[in-house]
Amino acid sequence: MSKYLELSAYEIVEKIKTHELIVEDYIASLNDRIRKMEEKIHAYITLTKELALKKAREIDKKIKKGKKVGRLCGVGIAIKDNMCTKGIKTTCASHMLDFFIPPYDATVVKRIEDEDSIMIGKTNMDEFAMGSSTEHSYFGPTHNPWDLGRVPGGSSGGSAAAVASSMATLALGSDTGGSIRCPASFCSTVGLKPTYGLVSRYGLIAYANSLEQIGPITKDVRDCALLLSCIAGHDPLDSTSVDTPKKDYLDFLIDDVDGVKIGIPCEFFGEGTQEPVEKSVWNAISKLEELGAKYEEFSFESLHYALPAYYIIAMSESSSNLARYDGLRYGYRVPNKSYDWNTVFSKNRRLGFGFEVKRRIILGTFALSAGYYDEYYLKAQKIRTIIKRDFEKAYKKFDILIGPTLPVLPFKIGEKINDPLEMYMCDVDTVPANLTGLPSISIPCGFSKGLPIGLQIIAPPFREDLLVQVAFTYQKNSNYKVKTL
Amino acid sequence: MRKKSNIKEQKENVKLSPKNIKKIAWLARIKLQKKEIDLFTNQLNDILAYFAKIDEVNVENIPPAYHVLEIVNVLRKDEVKPSLEQTFQTVPQTKGRFVKAPKMT
Numbered sequence: 001m002s003k004y005l006e007l008s009a010y011e012i013v014e015k016i017k018t019h020e021l022i023v024e025d026y027i028a029s030l031n032d033r034i035r036k037m038e039e040k041i042h043a044y045i046t047l048t049k050e051l052a053l054k055k056a057r058e059i060d061k062k063i064k065k066g067k068k069v070g071r072l073c074g075v076g077i078a079i080k081d082n083m084c085t086k087g088i089k090t091t092c093a094s095h096m097l098d099f100f101i102p103p104y105d106a107t108v109v110k111r112i113e114d115e116d117s118i119m120i121g122k123t124n125m126d127e128f129a130m131g132s133s134t135e136h137s138y139f140g141p142t143h144n145p146w147d148l149g150r151v152p153g154g155s156s157g158g159s160a161a162a163v164a165s166s167m168a169t170l171a172l173g174s175d176t177g178g179s180i181r182c183p184a185s186f187c188s189t190v191g192l193k194p195t196y197g198l199v200s201r202y203g204l205i206a207y208a209n210s211l212e213q214i215g216p217i218t219k220d221v222r223d224c225a226l227l228l229s230c231i232a233g234h235d236p237l238d239s240t241s242v243d244t245p246k247k248d249y250l251d252f253l254i255d256d257v258d259g260v261k262i263g264i265p266c267e268f269f270g271e272g273t274q275e276p277v278e279k280s281v282w283n284a285i286s287k288l289e290e291l292g293a294k295y296e297e298f299s300f301e302s303l304h305y306a307l308p309a310y311y312i313i314a315m316s317e318s319s320s321n322l323a324r325y326d327g328l329r330y331g332y333r334v335p336n337k338s339y340d341w342n343t344v345f346s347k348n349r350r351l352g353f354g355f356e357v358k359r360r361i362i363l364g365t366f367a368l369s370a371g372y373y374d375e376y377y378l379k380a381q382k383i384r385t386i387i388k389r390d391f392e393k394a395y396k397k398f399d400i401l402i403g404p405t406l407p408v409l410p411f412k413i414g415e416k417i418n419d420p421l422e423m424y425m426c427d428v429d430t431v432p433a434n435l436t437g438l439p440s441i442s443i444p445c446g447f448s449k450g451l452p453i454g455l456q457i458i459a460p461p462f463r464e465d466l467l468v469q470v471a472f473t474y475q476k477n478s479n480y481k482v483k484t485l
Numbered sequence: 486m487r488k489k490s491n492i493k494e495q496k497e498n499v500k501l502s503p504k505n506i507k508k509i510a511w512l513a514r515i516k517l518q519k520k521e522i523d524l525f526t527n528q529l530n531d532i533l534a535y536f537a538k539i540d541e542v543n544v545e546n547i548p549p550a551y552h553v554l555e556i557v558n559v560l561r562k563d564e565v566k567p568s569l570e571q572t573f574q575t576v577p578q579t580k581g582r583f584v585k586a587p588k589m590t
Contacts, residue, residue: 380539
């Protein structure tokens with residue numbers, strides 16, 4: 001493997017700017033790496049090799065002429081296939097959209113392009129981002145680079161696997177109930193879900209609007225801060241995007257947790273938490289204590305209800321969101337010409353959607369139906385208020401909350417696919433941050449028998465700076481270093 | 486569909502029959518096949534049984550949180566801006582400049 005592929009995005013930008021590295025060579029070596037590894041891992045749905053090389057040559061020219069270049073100058077980035085890319089197929093890993101070519105770019109795609117990054121390809125995911133393993137893809141599962149027989153997590157599994165196997169230097173994912181943090185944890189990468197409203201969702205194909213955010217999946221915390229700085233910020237095209245002062249998160253790479261108050265909700269180590277996960281996370285907490293942070297365990301009872309409340313809300317929103325796929329203006333359409341409207345729609349949707357999508361649409365439709373709305377959807381939204389208030393209470397006492405990203409180690413491909421409820425249980429520790437809109441990061445904190453474990457840190461709204469600082473301090477001082485294959 | 490008397494007792498009893506599932510799927514315009522209905526019946530009932538957990542929570546006087554942010558209506562100036570370039574590339578079936586729709590019944 002070319003030595004450049006092991007470098008972080010930050011290092012690559014430095015080398016490119018100082019003429020030490022030619023962008024075309026680096027992109028060509030990424031393409032070579034993909035040629036060797038993709039067959040085993042299947043991180044991508046669409047590759048944009050030629051386009052990437054063309055862009056690389058353009059950037060090389062720009063540098064040669066001494067023109068100003070962006071903060072992600074030349075860096076090869078993988079984009080989850082639910083973010084619209086103008087002129088490039090965007091499938092959402094669904095048969096419904098397998099030939100969909102968007103006529104516009106998502107705001108995040110524009111922003112990273114403006115910073116001179118180079119798109120390597122569109123990554124595999126659970127269909128419409130519904131899943132925790134990337135097995136629910138119409139194009140087949142992605143394999144975990146650390147153990148090819150296991151899942152990479154999901155739903156942004158392709159993005160995390162691409163970064164972990166050096167088939168991309170950076171990646172973008174989206175997180176509705178843990179879809180950035182879960183694969184980041186399973187693939188030993190860094191993944192951050194920003195505060196709801198920090199990053200524009202314009203051009204992100206919607207699954208559950210009130211819960212989802214786009215965020216970085218990277219090799220280390222510095223890259224995470226760099227990419228977040230590039231994509232964060234108000235966008236008039238997303239009415240839920242918040243106009244907050246712009247921050248450069250690289251300013252918060254500060255090796256200091258002295259006096260930081262950490263809250264540990266006991267519920268994060270509930271039933272079903274595997275022992276090696278618990279052990280690694282506690283080791284990390286001890287490390288932070290050694291570095292000057294203080295921690296206290298406390299009971300956060302409403303967290304018990306986060307998972308059912310999350311799934312009721314997510315399914316309800318998805319049933320409404322996915323109503324747009326009728327197969328007329330875009331999407332899959334049955335060829336027969338003689339059917340009537342209802343038959344065409346319902347056939348398009350039966351054949352176009354996979355099992356998990358159908359399950360969620362059906363349950364969501366049920367939860368929103370007359371007579372059940374109050375007891376499911378409305379009640380779940382009220383529980384959301386309770387959980388939000390409990391977090392607010394917790395942050396009066398603590399600066400951050402810490403727990404495992406997932407209760408379990410990466411599981412085998414096929415292990416949970418036939419038991420949807422068991423699959424949902426994987427999200428138990430990640431969904432609270434989505435219900436409340438809070439920023440949350442997953443960083444590698446160890447391995448058990450060769451399988452990665454992730455540490456999750458949750459901060460108050462718009463305190464990504466604090467996440468970066470604590471994560472950076474841990475990364476810098478732990479024996480464990482972020483590694484990629 | 487049912488009376489709102491004792492919610493807790495009722496929710497625990499919520500069980501969808503294959504017929505219910507077929508009907509709900511149809512409301513969502515998904516025509517399920519028999520084998521899908523059979524597969525979903527158990528799976529969806531398992532999930533609903535798990536959802537019943539929320540009955541333990543007292544939500545009296547708690548407002549719903551439809552959004553985590555204080556959402557305000559965002560308006561822009563009423564100025565003409567270029568709209569998205571219309572493309573027929575995404576349309577599966579067309580006739581001339583038109584999107585071809587199924588026949589009315």
